[in-house]
Amino acid sequence: MEFFRGVNVDWMGKAKYFVSFSLILLVIGAASVMKQGLTYGIDFKGGTEVTVRFANTPPTSQISSELSAAGLPNSEIKPISDPADPKSKNDLMISLEQKGSEETTSLDTNKQTLVTVLYKVLGESAQTKPDFNSASPAEIAAYLTQKDPLGLGAAAADRYTQLATALASSRDSNHGGVITDFSQLNSVSGATPAVTGALAGEYSLSGFAIRDAETVGPTVGAQLRTQAISATLYALGGMLVYVAIRFSGGGLLRISTTPGTSTFFLWKWIDYGIFGLAAVIAVFHDVLITLGLFSLTHYEISLTVIAALLTLVGYSMNDTIVIFDRIRENLHLMRRESFPEVVNKSINQTLSRTILTSGLTFLTVAVLYLLGGQVLRAFSFAMVVGVVVGTYSSFGIAAPIVVVWNKFRGGEAMRAGSAADKRVPAVARR
């Protein structure tokens, strides 16, 4: 089976469509960033973010007003249910800003305030009994050993530790961390009515469980942001150097010796380094479009999203390199075709590989987006967008840049500068 036999598309002629499409996306993205900015996760913003699972629909507005009353007025409450996971339909992500100076407030304070508010709102403010939904296996084991509902006598500690771990595990894996009735634990082996009865006697059941709580001090956030930006820029810079050297065929290293087609030194540098420059511009364009879409969709930018961005930088580079490799090879073989024709042919020859690889990678990250769960959602969104944009940017942005530069430099400058012609004497070049 083969999709792309004998393709012969004039890519450089169609370049303007790709460039316009990109420009539109960039403008929309820029507008969105200017209007609503980027949503930063607390990695960069600082503050406290708590994910809470509720047994029933959570009283969001009540929680919000209670938080204000408790001294945390700027809290944000966002439902974050995962369409692929029905148990998550009542999940909320609650963001609390970092209050007070770092010296005075303990990092934990806001989270404790939230817990108090939640207990109050869900009607268990008295908290006379400890909450089973937030009890650790060790605590449950200690209680059961002391109470000994199975009548095992003195050496029961091991047995109860095992049982407690099984109970907690069932609560966490099967019920998402929140049980509403102790009878839900009946399926655990060893959980006789005596055991569940003993638990019911000691523990209450709040209607919520904290899945994840993250607190980041404000100075750390700012630091991470600077680091993220510099890491991205360094990576791009590193790649620029690598690709430029690979594709200049040593031209960058003997730049001053070529008989002058132009007296302007900078142009010569770009002549030799244009492949690297074009590749980096294309990758940069990919990152900008992805960020613009993040702004539009309000996905949070966290450290893992930066990881996705750096990965798509690498991926988009790959894609561009494959095409440039072929162009370089063909420049050597096809002496009679014009430069744009060579580029077109190269893209057509590698089209099969390009579509296949990006198609397969797209499929895998799409599976990740759909099935990978809430925590990875922003990351997989970045990858999905990145794969699509990174693929077309290779033949729609990077290759046209090289062609345009070649034209600007009088038609055959790229042939003169390419490694392919290193061995051809100056006479034959005309």
Next chain:
Amino acid sequence: MAAISNQLKYKFGFISAVVLACLIGIFCIYQDGLKFPASVTQLRANLADRILLGLDLKGGSHLVVQVQLQDAIQQHLDQAVDLIKEQARTKNITIGDVSEASGTEILVKDVDPNAASTFRDMIANQLSDFTLASAAGQTNGYLLTLPPTAIAALRSSTMDEALETITRRVDQLGTTEPTIAFTGRAQDEILIELPGEGDPSRAMAVISAGGQLQLTLIGDDQPGGYPSEAEALAAHNGVLPAGTEILPGKASSATTQGAPTTVYYVVQRSAIVSGQDLQTATPEPSTTYPGQYEVHFVLSNAAASRFGPFSEANLGKYLAVVLDKHVELDPVIQGRMDDNGEIQGNFTEDQAKDLALVLRSGALPASIKYLEQDTVGPSLGADSIRSGVRASIGSVIVVMIFLVIYYRLSGVNAVVALLLNLVILVAAMSYFGFVFTLPGIAGVILTIGMGVDSNVLVFERIREELRNGKAPGSAVDVGFEKAFLTIIDTHVTTVVSAIFLFLFGTGPVRGFAITLVIGLVANVFTSIYVSRAIFDLHLAHMKRDEVLSV
């Protein structure tokens, strides 16, 4: 039909050895010799042992603390000032004002010119890490500076001590397999990971507690303290007795229920007993105040030999039990105390346990501040594993189906290479002891997608060469040869990105970088060496005019 060459046999031998090594790395544990799993449950147990999970998959708490190193430097300077004054007294050197001129300098004014050499010798012996110079613009003045090397040494030793103390405390908390390590660029941060800890607030309190215990005398025989600092000063006509300082503390009636009010005590500066002199500290139910707990401590022999005579000499006076510069109690010295005592203070059982723990592990050399705290509950961890594994299996299946349909028999070749790639990846993680995080699982999925690219590059080239009329064997040769450089190129750029990610990222992001790099490196092996071997095997079995299935 060509015989299978020896070279090919060796290739497959090598590949089988690699596969075996990987399987051993994943499924067998090393416990007095290699142990193979005998049953399914044992298999799962071994697997759980070998495949290390990060906190975001296991559940637990991740804390980052910053050690306030400037505290340690300040303390060092304070001690130096005290030492200079004391030595000047004992050696009868007349000096003027001794004070800190800046964060790292001490100015000593008006040193008696006749005793200048004695002074200089004393500094050289006792405060050798300072550099001594004449103070500019001060006749007979000296400036002691702490040079950068000394500061760096102090910072480094403070960090080491802090790490040790925190490690002792976390160990005593009883967490399984905690991680405590230096982290961050500024070299003043410590990372603490507590797997399984769903609510770290108690651990956080224990870790950051100062823990500095001092037993000293109330400086003015005035029990109960003063309601404010001003009044304490006023009671002494504005000048405190020599060698004393004012410290806040609990009111004596703190043993009753209700909020303790803060009062101020005048206490002797030098302590007769400090935290280092404790041999043990244990929480015990209080006999004097039933229902409460107190901390019993036992002193080392050396300290006991000091404390005994001291208590005897000060009968009837008030002892101040000072914890982190806060007076906890001021009991009367009723009789000679040798080597044990109690700290009472309306403690609950947990509070007494925690205090005993902190005292046993020693005081922190400088205060610490929490920078970051991340707690993943076990339910989220379990869900994350489930989604991650589901997504991985989903991707593998999708890719496998496509490869076989599109490339036919060669597709099977690619599938084998892909599966081997994953096996090597997991085994490498296990052998190196790397941890799987949720982004790490995403890295595995990316390896699947990007790894297939290598095979695609080769196969497309082979198809092209076959189209151009080459024989199967030659087409395969040229295909691999032409594609090789491009495969290396594409892997290098992604690995470069991943290296930056590793350098700059934290736990979960590093996990992603690691799985991606290992996956891609393994991919070079499987897509070039292994795929080639399988092709060669197939070619050796192909009949004369058979078409290569690609």
